[in-house]
Amino acid sequence: MLEVSNLNAFYGNIHVLWDISFTVKEAEIFALIGANGAGKSTLLRAISGLLLPASGTITFLGQRIDHLSSNEIVELGLSHIPEGRKLFTEMSVRENLEMGAYTKPAWVQKAETLKWVYEIFPILKEREKQLASTLSGGEQQMLAMGRGLMSRPKLCIIDEPSNGLAPRLVLEVFKVIKSLRDQDITILLVEQNVKHTLETADRACVLENGRLALDGTCQQLLDSEHIRKAYLGL
Amino acid sequence: MPESIVNILDIAIGGLLLGGIYALIAMGMSLQYGVARVLNFSHGEFIMVGAFSTLTLYTVVGINPLICLVIIGPVIFLIGFLLHRTLFHQLSLRAPNADAYAASSILASFGLLFIIQNLALLGWGADYQAYTYLNFGVSIGGAIFSANKLVILGFSIGIGLIFYIFLARTRTGKGIRAAAQDPATASLMGVNINRVLALCFGFGAAMAGIAGVLYSMRIPLNPAMGTQYTIIAIIVIVLGGLGSIPGAFIGGLILGIIGEVVTSIDPSLSMAAYYFIFMLLLLVRPKGIFGK
Ligand SMILES: Nc1ncnc2c1ncn2[C@@H]1O[C@H](COP(=O)(O)OP(=O)(O)O)[C@@H](O)[C@H]1O
Numbered sequence: 281m282l283e284v285s286n287l288n289a290f291y292g293n294i295h296v297l298w299d300i301s302f303t304v305k306e307a308e309i310f311a312l313i314g315a316n317g318a319g320k321s322t323l324l325r326a327i328s329g330l331l332l333p334a335s336g337t338i339t340f341l342g343q344r345i346d347h348l349s350s351n352e353i354v355e356l357g358l359s360h361i362p363e364g365r366k367l368f369t370e371m372s373v374r375e376n377l378e379m380g381a382y383t384k385p386a387w388v389q390k391a392e393t394l395k396w397v398y399e400i401f402p403i404l405k406e407r408e409k410q411l412a413s414t415l416s417g418g419e420q421q422m423l424a425m426g427r428g429l430m431s432r433p434k435l436c437i438i439d440e441p442s443n444g445l446a447p448r449l450v451l452e453v454f455k456v457i458k459s460l461r462d463q464d465i466t467i468l469l470v471e472q473n474v475k476h477t478l479e480t481a482d483r484a485c486v487l488e489n490g491r492l493a494l495d496g497t498c499q500q501l502l503d504s505e506h507i508r509k510a511y512l513g514l
Numbered sequence: 515m516p517e518s519i520v521n522i523l524d525i526a527i528g529g530l531l532l533g534g535i536y537a538l539i540a541m542g543m544s545l546q547y548g549v550a551r552v553l554n555f556s557h558g559e560f561i562m563v564g565a566f567s568t569l570t571l572y573t574v575v576g577i578n579p580l581i582c583l584v585i586i587g588p589v590i591f592l593i594g595f596l597l598h599r600t601l602f603h604q605l606s607l608r609a610p611n612a613d614a615y616a617a618s619s620i621l622a623s624f625g626l627l628f629i630i631q632n633l634a635l636l637g638w639g640a641d642y643q644a645y646t647y648l649n650f651g652v653s654i655g656g657a658i659f660s661a662n663k664l665v666i667l668g669f670s671i672g673i674g675l676i677f678y679i680f681l682a683r684t685r686t687g688k689g690i691r692a693a694a695q696d697p698a699t700a701s702l703m704g705v706n707i708n709r710v711l712a713l714c715f716g717f718g719a720a721m722a723g724i725a726g727v728l729y730s731m732r733i734p735l736n737p738a739m740g741t742q743y744t745i746i747a748i749i750v751i752v753l754g755g756l757g758s759i760p761g762a763f764i765g766g767l768i769l770g771i772i773g774e775v776v777t778s779i780d781p782s783l784s785m786a787a788y789y790f791i792f793m794l795l796l797l798v799r800p801k802g803i804f805g806k
């Protein structure tokens with residue numbers, strides 16, 4: 281579904297991503313884990329077109345997307361739910377969701393999609409008319425995810441959805457992510473919550489200092505000595 | 515009606531008229547500054563071009579100024595759109611960061627100011643020119659108002675409100691508001707940022723042009739007339755709150771009414787009063803009425 285190969289990216293002169301290659305298969309949860317500053321968000325930004333890679337290719341559903349802009353990429357069915365939620369705080373909850381359906385095909389069916397998103401996150405319907413800035417942290421994360429689903433994506437890339445949430449809400453977020461996979465939406469998940477992530481995802485890779493250190497099924501990673509020591513503190 | 519009431523009504527209508535014009539001009543500038551991030555010092559020149567084009571179309575070709583509105587508005591929109599696509603977009607590609615772009619785009623807008631003014635001098639000459647249109651009295655409850663005043667008032671406030679509804683309700687309008695708040699995230703939603711920036715620059719220019727078409731019915735025209743409106747627009751968007759479109763609209767109406775009241779006392783004081791309000795705002799409430 282998504283194939284990244286030999287990707288290199290820079291911020292100015294700083295080389296942040298080094299020769300990254302991996303593949304995300306259809307209807308799986310593929311997790312990307314790594315310490316703060318490893319380059320996870322940068323990798324997602326390169327995939328969704330917010331950052332132009334210096335070299336390498338990104339192929340989505342058989343089509344090269346590494347030189348497309350973000351608005352073209354979302355139209356192909358790839359939705360990026362960014363780190364830190366990035367809500368439109370001066371808009372209502374409803375308008376934020378509508379923005380998620382901005383592409384022409386999604387706009388046409390937004391009433392129907394909205395129903396689906398409200399089923400997943402009933403609290404958003406209750407909060408519909410409120411300004412996004414008035415929501416609690418957990419509700420804001422649900423809104424960010426709901427907004428990301430409004431484009432009816434085939435692949436959803438989600439950057440640290442559990443960050444800053446209470447444990448109960450973290451479980452809730454992981455539950456929703458699993459249910460999305462069960463509805464055949466492929467997920468590329470970036471998380472710092474390594475234990476939960478490896479228990480939820482199908483396959484994963486580890487990013488260290490901008491380089492891929494390990495990849496495999498989650499069970500393989502859970503069994504790896506390096507992961508147990510460096511990420512699980514065992 | 516007693517004369518004092520007629521006077522007050524006259525000042526109120528005059529204030530709303532001036533305010534409606536200011537509101538249009540300031541909404542235009544607010545779109546260019548708040549969304550497209552260009553502090554456009556040539557904004558007033560688009561007013562001047564709108565006004566002179568109306569004068570020429572009316573006095574030479576015989577096209578009624580209200581018809582001019584639907585010709586000149588779209589033409590100036592297109593000019594603004596293309597200006598952004600070429601000049602300002604190129605500048606933004608060349609600027610290493612937002613601050614550098616703020617500086618280079620201001621300089622470019624000064625360049626535009628001189629180019630447009632000089633072309634206008636060449637085409638229309640340096641003398642003051644005027645025409646009359648709908649310049650007859652209409653009686654409202656015993657008070658007499660010139661018809662063009664009422665038409666200008668109706669059109670400027672109407673266009674301001676329609677644009678506001680466009681921003682609030684339509685897909686493109688929401689995209690513009692999202693792009694104003696967070697361009698990168700808006701583009702993740704599917705908003706074509708370059709297109710939206712050019713659209714906003716075009717809408718901003720068109721609003722200035724439309725203000726020029728309307729106001730040309732009442733004031734003498736001259737190629738240098740635009741500059742003071744650029745300054746007024748800056749004062750209004752500071753008054754309303756930088757980047758706030760409703761703020762620009764309401765701020766325009768308020769400044770217009772203040773202007774008319776001051777003018778009724780002494781016409782030469784209105785610009786001084788605007789500057790005074792501007793200074794006061796910067797000292798007391800720099801974020802303006804609707805600012806955050
Ligand atoms: N906009 C930016 N400009 C310059 N450097 C950046 C920028 N964003 C991130 N970086 C740097 O790039 C590296 C990777 O960051 P990031 O991708 O955000 O890491 P992660 O998401 O894994 O925490 C870090 O060293 C960070 O400081």
Ligand SMILES: [Mg+2]
Nearest residue numbers: 320321322363
């Ligand atoms: Mg990150």
